[in-house]
Amino acid sequence: MGAELEFPVELAEKIVNMLFEVTGNNVNFMDNESVIIATMQPERLGTVHEGAKLIISGEIDELAISVEAAKNLTGEADKLA
Numbered sequence: 001m002g003a004e005l006e007f008p009v010e011l012a013e014k015i016v017n018m019l020f021e022v023t024g025n026n027v028n029f030m031d032n033e034s035v036i037i038a039t040m041q042p043e044r045l046g047t048v049h050e051g052a053k054l055i056i057s058g059e060i061d062e063l064a065i066s067v068e069a070a071k072n073l074t075g076e077a078d079k080l081a
Helices: 009-023 050-056 075-080
Strands: 036-038
Touching: 009 036
Parallel strands: none
Antiparallel strands: none
C-alpha cells in the first residue's frame, strides 16, 4: 500500500458541524489511527476512539452503542451516556 492520505481537519470540522445542525447529534470524525480530529465535544479532540480502532484494525465491521449500553462503558466511550 502507498502512503496514507491525511483528511483535512478543516473539512472534517465542517462535516461534523453540518451533521450536527441537521441531526442535533454529535458526530466524531477520526483519522486513520482512530484519533478524533473533529467533534462537537472538544474534550474528546486528540483522543483515540476505541470503536474506530476496532473497525480500522478489521476486528469488527460496524459498531452501534445504545445510550443504555454506554452507561456501562469506561474510558472515552462512557461520555456517550
